[in-house]
Amino acid sequence: MTTMPSAPWTLDGVPGLLDETDTRVLDWSLGYQSRFGIRGDLLELGAYVGKSAILIGRHRRADERFTVCDLFESDDDDTLSRTAFEANYLAFHEQLPEIVQGHTALIRDHVERKSCRFVHVDASTLYDDVNDDLEAAKELLDGEGIVVIDGYRAETSPGVAAAVWEAVAMHGLRPIYLSPQKFYGTWGDPGPMQTELAAWLATDSEDWTVLEQSIAGRRVIGLCHLSTLPSQTLPLPECQTFAPSWTEKTPPRRRRKKKKKTLSRRLARKLRMGLAKAIGRSR
Numbered sequence: 001m002t003t004m005p006s007a008p009w010t011l012d013g014v015p016g017l018l019d020e021t022d023t024r025v026l027d028w029s030l031g032y033q034s035r036f037g038i039r040g041d042l043l044e045l046g047a048y049v050g051k052s053a054i055l056i057g058r059h060r061r062a063d064e065r066f067t068v069c070d071l072f073e074s075d076d077d078d079t080l081s082r083t084a085f086e087a088n089y090l091a092f093h094e095q096l097p098e099i100v101q102g103h104t105a106l107i108r109d110h111v112e113r114k115s116c117r118f119v120h121v122d123a124s125t126l127y128d129d130v131n132d133d134l135e136a137a138k139e140l141l142d143g144e145g146i147v148v149i150d151g152y153r154a155e156t157s158p159g160v161a162a163a164v165w166e167a168v169a170m171h172g173l174r175p176i177y178l179s180p181q182k183f184y185g186t187w188g189d190p191g192p193m194q195t196e197l198a199a200w201l202a203t204d205s206e207d208w209t210v211l212e213q214s215i216a217g218r219r220v221i222g223l224c225h226l227s228t229l230p231s232q233t234l235p236l237p238e239c240q241t242f243a244p245s246w247t248e249k250t251p252p253r254r255r256r257k258k259k260k261k262t263l264s265r266r267l268a269r270k271l272r273m274g275l276a277k278a279i280g281r282s283r
């Protein structure tokens with residue numbers, strides 16, 4: 001394992017969206033593999049400026065390779081994100097991982113089939129790209145290897161959700177546990193990890209919300225660390241009551257006054273009616 005700096009272990013200063021739940025669960029998952037002697041390389045698709053890579057790199061053993069793949073395009077303030085990635089990573093580790101700068105479609109040229117125990121998919125959120133990334137992950141992972149997929153239920157990335165659940169329904173991907181942000185799965189047997197995880201959560205049960213369900217007869221654990229939940233609900237704006245128009249009484253319709261008929265008009269009417277009768281009789 002890479003030697004860690006003596007400073008307190010904190011990723012707070014590194015930009016990125018890794019929350020408290022996934023910081024703990026990623027760390028636990030990689031630690032689980034070490035405890036149970038599961039060996040293999042580590043891979044991250046989508047590294048940005050290194051937040052999750054720094055955490056993953058913490059679990060690399062001396063005989064294991066860690067590869068990250070990212071386009072590393074310039075960000076807004078024109079600093080190459082690769083430069084920022086390297087600086088951040090080296091603040092925590094002595095040695096950089098292997099860096100593939102480019103599209104994740106290239107990853108099979110750099111990582112051997114069945115060589116990995118862990119793949120983090122956090123690059124493109126487009127359906128076709130995620131489909132390809134998942135196919136690559138399946139090919140590169142060995143046995144009980146874990147794939148972690150970011151953004152599987154965000155309204156901003158429906159393509160990720162579609163690709164993930166399609167892989168579950170059609171291509172043998174099995175959920176192990178689900179956090180609000182990440183899907184943890186395997187193409188192996190999720191059972192042993194689920195048992196260990198449930199035991200770990202039970203020791204810390206006050207800090208976690210945990211839910212178990214089954215999908216197509218298979219166990220799935222949903223979890224969230226309490227510090228990830230929003231601590232307060234924003235107050236709703238003052239409630240304004242309007243008198244809706246349909247509750248107001250509609251004013252009675254004014255009747256039109258009948259015009260009084262003049263004598264000449266009354267006589268003309270009688271004459272018309274008499275004439276009509278006479279014509280009717282003569283027919």
Ligand SMILES: C[S@@+](CC[C@H](N)C(=O)[O-])C[C@H]1O[C@@H](n2cnc3c(N)ncnc32)[C@H](O)[C@@H]1O
Pocket residue numbers: 015016017018045046047048049050051052053069070071072073102103104105122123124125129
């Ligand atoms: C959400 S960020 C990754 C965050 C990082 N894993 C973390 O937790 O800090 C997504 C990254 O994926 C990269 N990316 C997006 N599409 C890609 C693609 N098709 N190939 C390679 N990298 C890609 C972006 O450059 C960006 O740095």
